[in-house]
Every structure is written in C-alpha cells, then in structure tokens.
C-alpha cells in the first residue's frame with residue numbers, strides 16, 4: 001500500500017469496482033466513465049492498474065476465448081477496498097451526526113420522514129405510526 005495513492009475518484013472506483021468482481025481493463029474503463037459521467041482515458045486507468053499490480057493489490061488472470069486478461073483483487077487488495085468502504089462509512093456518519101434521530105420504540109436510525117408524538121408531555125420521535133402506537137402500549 002506504500003506506493004499506492006488513492007488521490008482521485010478514478011483510482012477509488014477502480015479498486016471498488018474490482019471488489020465486486022474481476023474484470024478486463026476496458027470493461028473497468030467503461031464502467032468508471034459511466035459513473036463519473038465523462039470519458040475516462042486509458043491513460044488514467046492502465047498506469048494505475050500497473051501500480052496496483054506492482055504492489056500486489058491486484059493480479060491478472062486469463063479468461064474467455066480471446067484469452068483477455070482480467071484484473072482481480074488479491075487478499076491485500078481486498079483489505080484496501082474495505083478500508084475505502086470504511087472511510088466512506090465514517091464520512092457518512094460524520095456528515096449525518098447530529099441529524100440522525102432514533103425511533104423511541106424500535107431504535108432504528110432515521111435521517112428523515114419520522115413522526116413526532118407527545119408522550120406524557122414529552123415530544124418523542126418514531127419511525128412510523130405503528131411504532132408510535134406500540135410505544136403507548138409499553
């Protein structure tokens with residue numbers, strides 16, 4: 001991981017897409033282009049795939065009749081992909097912290113669409129009417 005910098009969306013998506021399944025470089029290029037909404041050039045992807053390969057985060061395997069090479073994540077590459085996912089999860093947590101409400105009945109987390117109900121003079125938050133009614137019976 002020392003020689004790998006994930007300093008662009010193209011690089012991040014390369015790793016995350018290969019986490020889903022092994023694929024050919026061209027397929028990866030097409031998928032990333034579709035996600036970022038512009039044509040991504042081979043010069044943005046293949047050199048990075050080589051960096052990943054030199055750092056043993058991906059490996060090449062042959063497949064198909066034309067024997068084209070498929071890239072797949074190695075065990076180390078999978079760790080890097082999980083690290084990215086955890087980073088995004090933390091980012092989402094931070095951006096929603098203070099905005100997330102918790103249902104007083106079922107404890108599920110809510111970012112919008114909750115309902116409020118006065119219970120013994122206290123305004124409580126519920127995810128749905130069913131939870132609000134069930135809470136009164138508790």
Ligand SMILES: [Zn+2]
Pocket residue numbers: 103104105106107108126127128131
């Ligand atoms: Zn609930």
